[in-house]
Amino acid sequence: MKIIMLGAPGAGKGTQAKMIADKCGIPHISTGDIFRANIKNGTELGAKAKEYMDKGLLVPDELTCGLVVDRIQAEDCKDGYILDGFPRTIPQAEALEEALNKIGQRVDFAINIDVPDENIISRMSGRRACTSCGATYHVVFNPPKKEGICDDCGAELVLRDDDKPETVKNRLRVYHDQTQPLIDFYSARDVLRTVDGTQSMEKVFDDILKVLGA
Ligand code: ADP
Ligand code: AMP
Numbered sequence: 539m540k541i542i543m544l545g546a547p548g549a550g551k552g553t554q555a556k557m558i559a560d561k562c563g564i565p566h567i568s569t570g571d572i573f574r575a576n577i578k579n580g581t582e583l584g585a586k587a588k589e590y591m592d593k594g595l596l597v598p599d600e601l602t603c604g605l606v607v608d609r610i611q612a613e614d615c616k617d618g619y620i621l622d623g624f625p626r627t628i629p630q631a632e633a634l635e636e637a638l639n640k641i642g643q644r645v646d647f648a649i650n651i652d653v654p655d656e657n658i659i660s661r662m663s664g665r666r667a668c669t670s671c672g673a674t675y676h677v678v679f680n681p682p683k684k685e686g687i688c689d690d691c692g693a694e695l696v697l698r699d700d701d702k703p704e705t706v707k708n709r710l711r712v713y714h715d716q717t718q719p720l721i722d723f724y725s726a727r728d729v730l731r732t733v734d735g736t737q738s739m740e741k742v743f744d745d746i747l748k749v750l751g752a
Pocket of ligand 1: 552554
């Protein structure tokens with residue numbers, strides 16, 4: 539099954555993608571995590587991506603599309619995958635569609651997690667991200683067992699630089715301008731399914747499983 543997660547920054551894409559990946563045994567591919575790993579490892583891609591991420595802007599399509607198109611051809615993707623944070627622009631969606639068309643495949647579901655802007659700022663300022671494995675928590679809605687420490691791998695949890703309110707406002711603007719049009723793009727292909735992302739994580743997950751028939 540090939541699944542795309544859509545939704546504003548902070549809507550819960552990563553949280554749900556991880557749960558679906560665990561349940562369905564398919565890889566969770568987050569472009570944000572890939573860029574952050576590159577920044578941490580000091581690569582050239584990481585240095586370029588950081589310039590945009592720090593400002594709440596999208597990393598250019600030229601740096602993003604190729605890496606995803608390569609990644610989905612890896613052996614572990616043969617039974618499907620969940621794309622989290624990609625595509626984020628119409629050209630990215632077209633690049634993905636073209637790559638899939640070439641091998642006679644298509645996206646099965648684009649899950650749109652719907653959360654109004656008013657809820658986003660508090661979600662983002664309370665988000666804590668693991669510096670090692672990419673797991674995310676929330677200080678109120680999903681706290682780790684031990685404050686500041688990842689339950690999964692024991693590494694330190696931090697507030698991401700781009701989760702500070704000034705940057706979140708930019709990211710929301712960018713989302714509405716560049717990413718929201720994907721809702722129509724996937725609706726026209728009859729694969730869009732919208733779930734109410736203001737519910738508890740468990741309820742959102744239940745709704746997604748129903749959509750997937752899993
Ligand atoms: P995204 O990947 O869409 O940017 P995340 O999955 O990282 O979003 O979620 C953003 C923040 O909101 C995290 O701190 C997460 O723990 C929290 N969160 C996710 N889903 C819910 C939910 N249904 N209710 C409350 N908080 C949530
Ligand atoms: P995320 O972890 O999905 O919230 O992404 C964090 C940041 O990484 C975004 O604000 C962008 O700057 C960058 N990014 C992640 N995915 C993409 C993408 N598909 N296209 C462009 N930029 C991206």
